[in-house]
Amino acid sequence: MTDGMIFDASAKVGIIGMGYVGLPLAVEVAKAGFDVSGFEISRERVELLNGGKNYIGDVEDAELESLVTNGKLHGSLDFKGIASCDIVIVCVPTPLDVFKQPDLSFIINASREISKYMKFGTLVVLESTTFPGTTEDIMKPILEEAGKTCGEDFFLAFSPERVDPGNQSFKTGNTPKVVGGCGEKSTSLAKAFYSKVLNAPIFVVDSPREAEMTKILENTFRIVNIALANEMAIVAERMGINIWQVIDAASTKPFGFMPFYPGPGVGGHCIPIDPFYLTYIARKYDYHTRLIELAGEINNSMPEYVVERLMKLLNGHKKCLNGSKIILVGLAYKSDISDLRESPALDVLRILEENGAVVDIVDPYIEQFEWQGAKRKTSKLTGDLFTNSDAVIITTAHIKNVDYELIVDNAQLILDTRSVLRKLGLESKNNVSLL
Template sequence: MTTDTPDTIQQEEVKTDRLQELLGKIETRDYTVGIVGLGYVGLPLMWTFHSNDMPVLGFDIDTDKIDCIEQGKPYIKHLGKDMMQKLADSEKADATTDFSRIPDADALMLCVPTPLDHHREPDMQYVEKTCLTVGEHLREGQLVILESTTYPGTTEELIIPILESKSGLTAGKDFYVAYSPEREDPGNVDFNTSKIPKVVGGHGEEAIELACALYNTSIVETVPVSDTKTAEAVKITENVFRAVNIALVNELKVIFSDMDIDVHEVLDAADTKPFGFMKFVPGPGLGGHCIPIDPFYLTWKAREYEQNTRFIELAGEINTAMPQYVVDQTLKALNAHKKAMNGSNVLVLGLAYKPDVDDMRESPTFKIMDLLKEYGAEVSYYDPHIPEIKPTREHAEWTGVKSVGWSKENISAFDAVIISTDHSDINYHELGKWSNCIIDSRHAMKGIEPQNEIHIWKA
């Protein structure tokens, strides 16, 4: 049996008093929320807390983003000018590239990229660099929350050791650490940041209590779990579920196509079953910042435990093969018009990874364009949301290429048109009139009758 010493009791009382003080600051909206990384996750999070009367302080190394926030100019299209202008005009919102201001924030939410490297293993350099910087300026009482999707164990094995080493402070004693995975769905008008429940895991009970209290000011619901590792596993599970099911319908698409069966008709009919079926739709491959990447974080971590992730790896193989399938269908379509791929002018519709956004991260369209180019095609793209391709980590060779204009003269000049992203503001009826060789990987031409001997290939 152990007996608490007077010093231990005093330390616990100090911790409890500090926690109550911080909870009080949250309740009175006198608690500054720092957002590190103002991209597709960080900026909506900053807006969500600001909308609920919390002081916000954004950090980013990109001076252009900071300038846009200060001037009220949108740099993420679907978030809009009105939001940006309100942030610019508010006395309770600020953004900076000066990381020495980290002590000004009571909480720091880390929203930085977690991509894969060329070996399809976790690339944690952005998380590590951010933690090194935060650790240099960390003060007692601050709450640090990682929002980036990652493998189970990241917070305990990577984040906390860096923060403690750089700051000289101790997690759970001097500062708090939690993990709450982002669940953003860019462009989804039904579910913005405030309407999506937040899973929260903490390094100790006090961290969970503090993080939940903070999110409760601005998020519809918090879902506390036992620890950070569990919270990290939740997000991985969500994205593995989607990746495997998308792979399944992509495989069905290829099989049913050879059987001359319309996979979309099959899926629509199956979706009428009121139980036991959840509809996923096939496409030209996976895109976005989550599904093409996150399952492989678990695959990588599982090796440490000598476990195989066969479903995940098979799903990855199927999904990454889809751009090649689309290009193969394009070869067949051109051949039906007595044309070779080599030397043909091919237009790809949609550069964004999903409809009606300007987010092109991990878009399968890039792979399709790369493959077309390898086959000798002259490749162009049209995307009403992305007038020019900006620099990316993986596709630097396309930087500066501009979208073609939407006109009969331009579109009819192409030997083939591939629908890679089904933006709602593309006029598919006009496309059907202007092009006689369309490869439809998104079921966008549904219900449009062929015209001018049009050939629509359901890729």
């Protein structure tokens, strides 16, 4: 493959993984004029994609349908199609197992498929978040198993995804990109490709390791500061101090402070998971990442703290949690999306039910969800639902499609873990408590 094939968009692009990262990227690549094949192991996703039906919130329905109709984007279950691709981008999941050890099986399997079929001159880019060294120490040897040499027969780079579901200002197409390749040619090809596709700056680092560490640092910064906000909230509550006012006051300082906010825990695929990739690999270098692990412990304890706060509030009304009717407002991990990945609201739900509470869930973005091996439906937001409840916990800061005045007017007791009611000027009601 040559730079010219990138500049005139004649290169064929394959993207492995059509999820929250892969599908938005595929749309941007196709919009830039490239022919894109989306490779998937999920037949359902392939059928939806080839039918022009969107299943990712950050993708525009009409845009996707148009690209599919015009033949610029299609999905495939057959990885043999990699043989016709000049550029292959890997956007597969990188979860943690039950012991918080990285599960690289998706990256390994994708690398094996690429190795079997890729042609001479292919550019391979890994976007999946992982620990430093994955691209060069794990992916590169697999790609070279068929006898090809990196930097000569194919080119390899890492460029971390920076997807923020629901962000209205920054999406895949305009978010700055970091690129680090295995050698100058790999880096220059990857930079040229993303420069063609994105309307955003491309920042080049020395190698894939710097690029991999960049993503880890970004989310470690967030998990540590969120943990600090959560710990401050716990201490402030015991001291009778309004932590939300404290954060607002500290934010008036024009330097040296960046606001982070407490909540029921952290969710999504990035913040609760990515820092522990560094924790894992750091052990190889005889270092224990104490701050990261402590931050994880604090954040993971917040659902328990939320339920403990609710118990105290119920006691003030001479009620116990066992047998109480509780409504959770919001199940998604962040506002105005339907994404349930690692949502702390699920932990709050589990702990409530383990303690005998009868729980209803209201979430305008989620009609039903998998719960303990079965489908569970959410409830419609009505005045009667809240009038007949003992307490309400606001677990997601949905701004749209939730009538908070209706909730405040009808609920007996509200614990707002997201300070939504404060933002709306409704926190002064006697039945409202902030986390």
